[in-house]
Amino acid sequence: MTELSHATVAELGRLLEGKQVSAVELATFFLTRIDAHRDLNAFLDVRPEVTLAQARAADERRARGETGPLLGAPIAHKDIFVTRDWCSTASSKILKGYVSPFDATVVAKLKDAGMVCLGKLNCDEFAMGSSNENSAYGNVLNPWDKTAVPGGSSGGSSAAVAARIAPVATATDTGGSIREPAAFTGVTGTKPTYGRPSRWGMIAFASSLDTAGLMTRSAEDCALVFGAMLGFDPKDSTSLERPHEDFTRFLNGGVNGLRIGVPKEFFGAGLQDDVAVAVRTALAEYEKLGAQLIDISMPNAELGIPVYYVIAPAEASSNLARFDGVRYGHRAAEYANLPDMIKKSRSEGFGAEPKRRILVGTYVLSHGYYDAYFIKAMKVRRLIADDFQRAFGQCDVIASPVTTSVAFGFGEKASDPVAMYLADLYTVPGSLAGIPSMSIPCGFGAKGRPVGLQLMTNHFEEAKMLGVAHAYQQATDWHRRVPKGY
Amino acid sequence: MSLSAADVRRIAHLARIEISAEQTQATLAQLNDIFAMIEKMQRVNTDGVEPMAHPLGGRQRLRDDVVTEPDQRDENMKNAPERADGLFLVPRVIE
Numbered sequence: 001m002t003e004l005s006h007a008t009v010a011e012l013g014r015l016l017e018g019k020q021v022s023a024v025e026l027a028t029f030f031l032t033r034i035d036a037h038r039d040l041n042a043f044l045d046v047r048p049e050v051t052l053a054q055a056r057a058a059d060e061r062r063a064r065g066e067t068g069p070l071l072g073a074p075i076a077h078k079d080i081f082v083t084r085d086w087c088s089t090a091s092s093k094i095l096k097g098y099v100s101p102f103d104a105t106v107v108a109k110l111k112d113a114g115m116v117c118l119g120k121l122n123c124d125e126f127a128m129g130s131s132n133e134n135s136a137y138g139n140v141l142n143p144w145d146k147t148a149v150p151g152g153s154s155g156g157s158s159a160a161v162a163a164r165i166a167p168v169a170t171a172t173d174t175g176g177s178i179r180e181p182a183a184f185t186g187v188t189g190t191k192p193t194y195g196r197p198s199r200w201g202m203i204a205f206a207s208s209l210d211t212a213g214l215m216t217r218s219a220e221d222c223a224l225v226f227g228a229m230l231g232f233d234p235k236d237s238t239s240l241e242r243p244h245e246d247f248t249r250f251l252n253g254g255v256n257g258l259r260i261g262v263p264k265e266f267f268g269a270g271l272q273d274d275v276a277v278a279v280r281t282a283l284a285e286y287e288k289l290g291a292q293l294i295d296i297s298m299p300n301a302e303l304g305i306p307v308y309y310v311i312a313p314a315e316a317s318s319n320l321a322r323f324d325g326v327r328y329g330h331r332a333a334e335y336a337n338l339p340d341m342i343k344k345s346r347s348e349g350f351g352a353e354p355k356r357r358i359l360v361g362t363y364v365l366s367h368g369y370y371d372a373y374f375i376k377a378m379k380v381r382r383l384i385a386d387d388f389q390r391a392f393g394q395c396d397v398i399a400s401p402v403t404t405s406v407a408f409g410f411g412e413k414a415s416d417p418v419a420m421y422l423a424d425l426y427t428v429p430g431s432l433a434g435i436p437s438m439s440i441p442c443g444f445g446a447k448g449r450p451v452g453l454q455l456m457t458n459h460f461e462e463a464k465m466l467g468v469a470h471a472y473q474q475a476t477d478w479h480r481r482v483p484k485g486y
Numbered sequence: 487m488s489l490s491a492a493d494v495r496r497i498a499h500l501a502r503i504e505i506s507a508e509q510t511q512a513t514l515a516q517l518n519d520i521f522a523m524i525e526k527m528q529r530v531n532t533d534g535v536e537p538m539a540h541p542l543g544g545r546q547r548l549r550d551d552v553v554t555e556p557d558q559r560d561e562n563m564k565n566a567p568e569r570a571d572g573l574f575l576v577p578r579v580i581e
Contacts, residue, residue: 101561194541208540237547238540306527309520317501324502327574331567338577339502347504355503359494359513360520362501373524378537380527385538418519434541460541 004029005164006482009221012167013069013105023062025073027055027116030074033165034118037486040141042160045086046119054116070116070228076166078157080127081107081212082201086117087290090203091135092125094323094330094349103231104168104201106212111277113228118166125351126320127172127205129153130180130423133414134353142185143483145449148407150397153180154215154450158185161215163486167214167477168225172202174209175308176402176427181201182215183402183452186441188469189215190222193390193436193459198233206315207238209308209431218479219440219469223247224286226462242460244257250467258292258468261395262300266426272405272444279401282442282472286399289471294395298387303380304428309421310364310377311432317361320354356417385433397468398456401425402439406449426454436462440469441478451477489517 004026007015015021033047051074057279058072082088082100089095094176103111111117123136132140132155140155142148143163150159154171158181160167171178173191182189190213195210203208214229216222227249262283267276283293325331325345332344348360364373390399404425413420430437436459439452453472473479494514498505505513559572568575 098565101558195535227503234549238544240542240544300530303527303530304522309525310524310545321502325567326576327563328565335577338579341504341577343504346502352501356513356516358498358501358503359517362497363489363493363517366497366500372528375537376532377527378539379532379535380530381541382535382538382548383530383532385541416519417516418523420518421523432541 002449004198005033005486007167008222009073009167009216009217010069010218012073012119013224016072017067017069018117023055023058023116024052024472026072027051027118030118031164032088036057036163037163040142040143040159040163041138042122042156042165043076043162044089044091044122044137044156047086048428049115050085051118054111055433058114058116064189068114069224070110073115074118074167075110075115076118076121076157076160076169077107078123078154078169078171080123080172080203081170081201082459083107083117083120086120086122087202089137090126091137092351092354093136096330096345098328099470100201102167102201103443105198105235106229107201107267109231110225110228110336115228121160121169122155122385124153124353126203126316126354127174127177128154128211128316128357130420131408131413132156132181133410134351136351138316139410142407142449143486144185145447146406147409148449149184149410151184151407153177154181158182158187158189161187161217161249162483164482168214168221171213171215173211173431174206175312175431176424178215179402179427179437179452179454180423182439184407184450186478186481187215187217188222188438188449189213190438190466191430192230192436192462193240194227195238196230197243198231198236198239200233200235207319208315209312218473219466220248221278223251223463245463247463247466250463251470253467254290255286255468255471256370258291258397259294259387259395260286260291261294261296261300261391261398263296263391263400265298265301266400270425271401272445275403275405278443278445278451279453283399284471285475289475296391296394296398298348298391298429300380300383300387304384304432305421305425307377307380307384307432307445308424308428309360311381313357314365314374315361317353317358317365320350320358323349324475343414381432388433388435392458393394396457397465400454402426402452402454406445406447430452430456436465438465438469440472441481443478489514526580
């Protein structure tokens with residue numbers, strides 16, 4: 001059964017539908033692999049008995065005549081999504097041992113579709129980071145090169161899918177936290193339109209940016225699982241009402257005549273040569289498939305980083321105010337009085353990066369600075385969003401690098417917050433505009449580490465974007481490459 | 487815009503986070519680096535531009551004021567550091 005680790009969700013679905021494998025067999029297989037690769041530190045909480053109970057339930061549903069490609073398929077969830085049956089910590093000490101009384105809507109929807117949860121995945125604390133070096137529970141290793149970071153904040157999700165210890169994983173993207181780790185680990189990472197997946201039960205970082213998404217090994221798999229994962233949720237006040245949609249419907253549309261916009265600002269001075277070569281080669285492949293490359297300009301895109309690092313910390317300072325040691329989470333053992341208890345609980349429980357972002361956010365929202373920083377950032381956000389609308393008037397999809405370099409080594413950027421923030425250069429503009437964006441593997445760069453190609457389409461055009469990705473994945477095999485030993 | 491140690495102490499208090507005297511200098515340096523990076527945003531002209539709070543221009547949705555959640559108080563309190571009789575316990579507030 002060793003080929004099971006290389007099977008896509010679509011292939012596993014066919015095996016399950018054809019009764020060639022059971023959900024229990026799949027769960028057992030992946031739990032064994034997860035245990036064999038504990039050194040990656042991708043998982044934070046694994047409970048085999050609970051996973052197997054979910055698998056038995058899926059097999060019973062199939063025995064009663066229910067069908068569906070996701071019924072019995074395994075999945076793992078980033079530890080930003082709360083779950084009743086596993087701990088939920090957001091990779092922070094402040095939530096160590098926390099057990100949620102409810103499942104996040106995304107978790108519940110995928111469970112209703114019959115997907116079997118393998119456990120909770122490591123990430124940067126409160127989704128803040130680009131290397132998974134900010135987890136309170138240790139680094140995650142990149143399966144391609146264990147001296148390199150897997151990216152962040154969804155490092156556990158990307159490493160698990162790259163190492164084939166989970167066929168698909170949920171993840172979240174606020175400034176690039178799906179796309180960057182996907183690029184660093186050679187998997188397909190997709191962020192849908194803001195507001196399409198529910199944020200109910202997703203531990204909040206930045207409420208106008210946080211978007212649930214997926215790490216998969218193919219665009220086809222993402223399209224399949226999006227069908228069960230996305231959708232209006234009355235419990236999320238920013239959830240969008242959209243008609244039901246089959247995200248696989250454009251997979252085989254090809255790219256003949258497709259206009260691909262290539263923004264010059266995304267190919268500037270910071271971009272490393274090895275990444276540029278792999279990305280330009282991928283664009284040439286698209287031309288061979290019949291697409292047309294169009295030079296475009298997005299003059300405000302480079303302001304994405306300063307705008308993001310005002311808005312996201314501001315929203316985070318508000319969202320993290322709830323952690324006070326009163327109703328849940330870490331409470332300090334010693335304190336003089338209530339205000340002291342709150343201060344100590346927060347200071348002991350939060351890591352350095354959340355503290356840093358809370359301080360930045362508190363400052364830009366404080367009296368006297370709110371207009372100059374927060375309001376100003378919201379205005380520049382609109383300029384960036386407008387750049388995208390102008391661009392989509394000239395092209396169907398925008399293509400660019402995902403990152404300026406391949407995965408960096410542990411410790412290389414950890415002591416320089418601003419250097420770490422610049423890793424998000426090409427991903428934050430899409431986040432600020434709330435548009436669907438994804439990273440697909442397109443080759444290898446320095447030290448044999450993977451390179452990702454970013455595709456972006458306008459709001460609600462996930463199906464088109466996935467079709468454009470699928471066309472590339474039919475003509476190339478980067479997405480099928482497996483790191484040595486996995 | 488350059489912060490001072492006093493700024494750091496003031497913001498830390500607003501955020502209910504404790505920063506030791508030793509940590510204040512390191513934090514100050516890092517925050518000043520971050521704010522230097524943020525300054526780039528100040529140079530662009532935004533006259534007449536409306537702030538964008540929601541990327542798709544969404545508005546706050548309202549619902550009818552009716553009870554929709556079941557009473558599961560004990561379940562919701564199970565992570566409380568200290569509790570009794572359905573109450574969260576904290577250090578005395580009023581002397």
